[in-house]
Amino acid sequence: MELRNKTALVTGGGTGIGRAVSFELAGRGAAVIVNYSRSQAEAEETARRILEEGGRAIALQADVSRDDEVRAMVRSAAEHFGTVDLLVNNASVTRHIPMDDLESATGEIWDELFDVNVKGMFFCARAVAPFMKRNGGGAIVNVGSIAGRTGLGSSLPYAVSKAAVHGLTKSLARALSPDIRVNCVVPGAVATRWWAGREEQMRRLAPNLLLQRISAPEDIARMIASALEQEAMTGQIITVDSGQTL
Known part of the structure; x- marks a missing residue:
């Protein structure tokens, strides 16, 4: 699929991987809806940069865990650009809890992570x-x-929520076929603000990876764009992790 002149919605599109995806898709000629929940300044700056470089973009607020807000955002996007052709479901949250600290994985945290992720x-x-x-x-x-x-992550509820995302991908690929292709890109360690306060841990990890580098958000963005373009692929879980899980 040629991305030029398509309209793409990127959730959590103002920061980290989402920001890199917004720029990548705009660079390939797509109009971009930069969704945000709380990061308004970052989302508006992302949209502004795309506009300054001759692209088309708008920042729209919605908490993706609220169905009414999501539907209103998509209606606004369609009113602005005419339709929505592409979706990058990037918005996610986590809580940093030791994996063996089961008592801290409260029902409220489970609900929060599953509601968003x-x-x-x-x-x-x-x-x-x-x-x-x-x-x-x-x-x-x-x-x-x-x-x-792997089952190992920033918390047990987070790891389980992402396993559910992988399952959701396969189910949606079946439910929305043959018109809509649904795939999942699975990053390993990526140099984003999620490592804030743990940068030294990230630097220690890099030499232990097969490619001896932590992925940049742009690495993930290019794979996401390629998956959107690939017309013969659906229901696939694609790992981009510098060999971290091999």
Whole structure:
């Protein structure tokens, strides 16, 4: 699929991987809806940079865990750009809890992480699907995590939520076929603000990876863009981790 002149919604599009995806898709000619929940300044700056470089972009607020806000955001996006052709489900949250500290994994934390990381991706996919089907096709990429493959992550609820994202990808690929392709890109360690306060730990990790480098957000963004373009692929879980899980 040629991304030029397509309209892409990127959730959590103002920071980290989402910001890199917004720039990558704009660079390939897509109009970009930069979604944010709380990072308004970053999202508006991302959209402004795209506009300054001759692209098309708008920043729109919505908490993806709220179905009513997601539907309103997608309606606004369609009113602004005419439709939505592409979705990158990037918005996620975590809590840093030692894996063996089961008591700290409260019901509230489980609910928060599943509401954003899993249900939020479903709400966004459901909201854009009618537009994609009317257009005769579309593509969705969910952002997973190697935590969902290995069971090890910033917390036990986070790892389980990302495993659910991988499962959601396969189920949506079936539910939305043949019109809409759904794939999942699974990053390993990526140099984003999620490492804030733990930069030394990140630097110690790099030499132990097969490629001896921590991925940059741009590495993940290029793979996401490629997955959106690939018309013969759906339901796939694609790992980009510098060999971390091999």
